[in-house]
Amino acid sequence: MKLTRSEFCQFTLNSRLELLKEFGKNILKKKVQMRLISVYTISDFYVEVYENLVSHKLEKVEPVKNINILDVYREL
Amino acid sequence: MRSINTVVETIDQIITDGVKRDILHLYTDDNKFHDNHILLKGQKVVNFGSCSYLGLEFDPRLKEASKKAIDNYGTQFAESRAYVSIGLYKELEELFYCLFDAPCVITPTTTLGHIANVPVLISPSDAIITDQQVHNSVNTAVKLLAASGTHIEVLRHNRMDLLEERIRLLRNKHQKIWYLADGIYSMFGDTAPLDDLIRLLDLYPQFHLYIDDAHGMSIHGKHGRGFVLNKHDFHPKMVMATSLAKGFATGGAVMVYPNKEMARRVRTCGGPLITSGPLQPAQLGAAVAAAKIHLTDEIYVMQEELQERIKFTNLMLKKYQLPVIAENEAAVFFVGVHLPKVGYNMVRRMLHAGYYVNLGIFPAVPMKNTGIRFTITRLHTFSQIERMIHTMAEELPKALKEEGLSYEDIYKAFKLPAPEEQLIDKEVASVIKQALSLKAFHFTTIRSIEKEEWNKLFDNKGTFDWDGMRLLEDTFQNNELTENNWKFDYIIIKDVLTKEPVVATFLTTNLWKDDMLSPAVISENVEARRVHDPYYLTSTIISTGSLLTEGDHLFIDKHSACWKEAMQLLFDKINLLQEKYNANGIVLRDFQDIDAEFESFFIDNGFFKTAMPDNNIVADMKWNNEEEFYQHLSKWSRAHFRKQVKKYQDKFDICIEQNPTEEDIDQWYSLYENVKNNSLELNTFTLPKELFRNIANDKSWEILTLKLSAGTQEPKKTVCVVFSHIGQLNYIPMIIGMDYSYNKEYKVYRQALYQLVMRGKMIGKKAVHLGFSASIEKKKVGAVSYPTYAFMQIKDSYNAEILASMSLATGVN
Numbered sequence: 051m052k053l054t055r056s057e058f059c060q061f062t063l064n065s066r067l068e069l070l071k072e073f074g075k076n077i078l079k080k081k082v083q084m085r086l087i088s089v090y091t092i093s094d095f096y097v098e099v100y101e102n103l104v105s106h107k108l109e110k111v112e113p114v115k116n117i118n119i120l121d122v123y124r125e126l
Numbered sequence: 127m128r129s130i131n132t133v134v135e136t137i138d139q140i141i142t143d144g145v146k147r148d149i150l151h152l153y154t155d156d157n158k159f160h161d162n163h164i165l166l167k168g169q170k171v172v173n174f175g176s177c178s179y180l181g182l183e184f185d186p187r188l189k190e191a192s193k194k195a196i197d198n199y200g201t202q203f204a205e206s207r208a209y210v211s212i213g214l215y216k217e218l219e220e221l222f223y224c225l226f227d228a229p230c231v232i233t234p235t236t237t238l239g240h241i242a243n244v245p246v247l248i249s250p251s252d253a254i255i256t257d258q259q260v261h262n263s264v265n266t267a268v269k270l271l272a273a274s275g276t277h278i279e280v281l282r283h284n285r286m287d288l289l290e291e292r293i294r295l296l297r298n299k300h301q302k303i304w305y306l307a308d309g310i311y312s313m314f315g316d317t318a319p320l321d322d323l324i325r326l327l328d329l330y331p332q333f334h335l336y337i338d339d340a341h342g343m344s345i346h347g348k349h350g351r352g353f354v355l356n357k358h359d360f361h362p363k364m365v366m367a368t369s370l371a372k373g374f375a376t377g378g379a380v381m382v383y384p385n386k387e388m389a390r391r392v393r394t395c396g397g398p399l400i401t402s403g404p405l406q407p408a409q410l411g412a413a414v415a416a417a418k419i420h421l422t423d424e425i426y427v428m429q430e431e432l433q434e435r436i437k438f439t440n441l442m443l444k445k446y447q448l449p450v451i452a453e454n455e456a457a458v459f460f461v462g463v464h465l466p467k468v469g470y471n472m473v474r475r476m477l478h479a480g481y482y483v484n485l486g487i488f489p490a491v492p493m494k495n496t497g498i499r500f501t502i503t504r505l506h507t508f509s510q511i512e513r514m515i516h517t518m519a520e521e522l523p524k525a526l527k528e529e530g531l532s533y534e535d536i537y538k539a540f541k542l543p544a545p546e547e548q549l550i551d552k553e554v555a556s557v558i559k560q561a562l563s564l565k566a567f568h569f570t571t572i573r574s575i576e577k578e579e580w581n582k583l584f585d586n587k588g589t590f591d592w593d594g595m596r597l598l599e600d601t602f603q604n605n606e607l608t609e610n611n612w613k614f615d616y617i618i619i620k621d622v623l624t625k626e627p628v629v630a631t632f633l634t635t636n637l638w639k640d641d642m643l644s645p646a647v648i649s650e651n652v653e654a655r656r657v658h659d660p661y662y663l664t665s666t667i668i669s670t671g672s673l674l675t676e677g678d679h680l681f682i683d684k685h686s687a688c689w690k691e692a693m694q695l696l697f698d699k700i701n702l703l704q705e706k707y708n709a710n711g712i713v714l715r716d717f718q719d720i721d722a723e724f725e726s727f728f729i730d731n732g733f734f735k736t737a738m739p740d741n742n743i744v745a746d747m748k749w750n751n752e753e754e755f756y757q758h759l760s761k762w763s764r765a766h767f768r769k770q771v772k773k774y775q776d777k778f779d780i781c782i783e784q785n786p787t788e789e790d791i792d793q794w795y796s797l798y799e800n801v802k803n804n805s806l807e808l809n810t811f812t813l814p815k816e817l818f819r820n821i822a823n824d825k826s827w828e829i830l831t832l833k834l835s836a837g838t839q840e841p842k843k844t845v846c847v848v849f850s851h852i853g854q855l856n857y858i859p860m861i862i863g864m865d866y867s868y869n870k871e872y873k874v875y876r877q878a879l880y881q882l883v884m885r886g887k888m889i890g891k892k893a894v895h896l897g898f899s900a901s902i903e904k905k906k907v908g909a910v911s912y913p914t915y916a917f918m919q920i921k922d923s924y925n926a927e928i929l930a931s932m933s934l935a936t937g938v939n
Contacts, residue, residue, distance in 0.1 A: 053441075060441075061434055062430060065434040065508075069508055072509040073509065073512070
């Protein structure tokens with residue numbers, strides 16, 4: 051199953067996270083201030099996930115274009 | 127005609143086949159359900175057949191409320207609602223008033239809701255128009271009105287242009303015009319064109335809408351009011367019925383009305399609300415809990431979760447290029463597979479792979495539009511959906527190959543555009559077919575076939591030996607009227623090794639009256655319309671044999687090991703011809719003594735069985751003279767013979783006509799027209815005069831006339847003429863003409879039947895084929911009636927449904 055970026059973005063944040071958990075691979079998890087930041091790969095792109103650890107709300111589940119994303123987070 | 131209900135027989139056959147194949151009438155083996163898995167025949171499968179779209183059946187609040195209601199009120203409250211209802215009903219009705227913002231009546235099922243509504247809301251002076259695909263439960267209620275003479279008609283599915291036309295035509299004759307439709311259609315999951323319907327409601331004061339939104343309840347709209355009310359506010363001329371046994375997860379139904387008076391009348395006068403039992407405490411308790419959830423914002427979270435899954439399903443179906451019938455807003459999906467045999471094959475494969483899906487088959491859909499129907503609920507994970515669709519995409523080509531079909535066949539059956547990639551598959555499939563040890567020969571004229579070869583196959587089977595076919599070709603081509611121009615196709619399929627025919631037949635394609643086999647009273651109504659519109663309710667049909675031949679038109683060598691493959695090849699050829707001639711139906715006819723294997727084979731290939739009129743044959747010709755013939759008859763027939771035949775024998779001179787003049791032919795044609803116009807039970811187009819001229823000049827035929835004898839009112843007057851085919855073994859009277867003014871006095875028809883049997887004997891034939899209809903009369907001269915059947919496929923059943931609605935309105939079966 052291959053979802054394109056634009057197809058992935060048709061879904062709500064909650065569904066995107068479900069899709070990532072069911073079809074993607076988590077490659078990074080990092081706590082930055084009050085957020086848990088995760089990076090997943092799904093199909094042929096990366097997705098950034100921001101979860102607010104205080105409100106327990108999803109703030110962002112977006113594909114990223116920067117292929118050096120992992121380096122960016124490792125440097126944080 | 128036999129009073130056999132072949133539709134019920136066909137349903138029985140199809141469902142029983144499904145039961146035998148372990149895909150219908152299943153029971154779960156689980157002791158307890160935890161999620162969307164069920165145990166079938168010991169195998170754990172994901173259930174893709176549930177209509178509990180929001181998964182509320184496992185919600186602890188509903189379960190708890192149900193248990194509490196049983197604790198408080200017991201397992202049932204066994205009183206009619208006309209007397210007493212338990213208090214939970216009142217609470218639920220108030221909750222529904224808030225939920226729909228309109229008066230409601232709760233009924234035990236949606237079907238009973240329709241039965242309560244329709245006879246109370248619709249008066250005999252109103253007109254009913256039902257959508258062609260409206261749910262069967264709505265039609266069940268409509269049938270109750272038929273006896274009171276309410277005007278009922280069927281509309282082509284979702285055709286709002288035709289609906290407006292009908293409203294304009296009916297609005298001056300009827301107080302109200304009700305259109306009965308579904309919000310979401312239960313098989314294909316497509317929806318009613320609500321914007322157009324609301325426009326028509328606003329435009330025409332007489333127009334009213336009755337809509338069943340069972341599959342839309344809970345999953346759409348404010349408080350889960352459903353698909354219909356999500357698109358538009360409640361219209362003052364609309365009545366809505368919806369189910370509590372799907373997304374709402376409790377059982378029962380709710381009817382919603384534009385005003386309190388209408389709700390009161392149904393509550394007071396609706397049959398099932400007076401005499402049927404109520405919803406029981408367990409269901410009422412759960413329903414109150416479900417309604418409370420619907421009145422909170424939680425319902426919108428659930429709706430969104432389901433909608434995300436519906437969106438994902440549509441996406442996956444596209445990605446895997448499955449022949450899905452409609453992209454849906456509903457949670458019902460239908461992947462076309464074309465024929466029942468592929469449907470059975472696919473459901474079995476899906477079960478083996480761990481997925482339970484529904485078989486969408488006749489009578490819910492037309493035979494050739496069989497498919498895999500599946501539903502999505504909030505409980506399905508995205509990966510379950512993806513894996514199920516992936517499996518379907520992997521298994522469908524295998525099932526098609528196994529059943530000798532291709533994707534292209536599916537796209538054609540559902541009139542869908544085929545993706546290019548899959549057309550290549552068809553080419554591969556056709557190469558595989560050609561590699562079989564069978565070869566099909568196709569001819570468009572009998573003149574291209576060796577006389578000896580054809581007669582070897584069809585001599586003594588009817589009037590369609592080589593010369594008989596030449597006569598038909600000469601008559602039914604290059605004529606002025608459409609109905610008198612037939613296409614002829616001859617197909618012979620041979621075993622390549624033995625070079626012997628395995629299957630052979632001839633087909634004619636021409637215009638048929640759709641009411642051909644309808645009761646005469648229906649045909650009378652239709653003929654009245656044909657005065658202004660001669661081709662009203664007519665269809666182009668491709669048929670084995672022709673409208674002018676009777677008998678065994680299909681040669682099958684059942685000793686051949688590959689007769690089924692040969693038949694499959696014949697079906698392929700017929701399907702191609704159907705497409706070429708744009709024919710609406712295929713009729714394979716004149717079958718007798720059908721065994722179960724043969725019947726299953728046809729049904730698997732999308733044909734349904736239908737009864738033809740009985741065929742009557744005098745086969746016992748072991749008598750030598752009139753006295754011996756008389757002794758051969760039953761006691762009852764002898765009495766008939768003495769009183770109805772022998773007594774009038776001297777009133778007639780029997781002649782075999784030679785070299786007739788044009789004047790003779792004119793006179794006989796006029797006698798034929800008398801019979802034709804008097805025989806609406808077998809309503810066909812009038813035969814052209816050219817046929818009678820051709821028969822008169824053909825040595826294989828003879829013309830027998832009955833003239834009044836000396837001593838009668840009009841001596842020498844021809845009162846009956848019969849055109850008969852003389853086969854090597856059989857005598858086959860095919861066309862009769864009569865002057866009815868003498869029939870009562872001299873029993874002309876009975877005399878003619880007797881004289882035909884005598885003539886057959888006189889020229890040394892082994893049997894006299896007296897043909898269809900008038901079985902009782904024919905039995906009196908020694909004929910035996912043989913039940914005869916046809917197998918049919920109809921592409922578009924709209925005309926058949928119009929005839930069915932006429933039957934309802936006239937109260938005939």
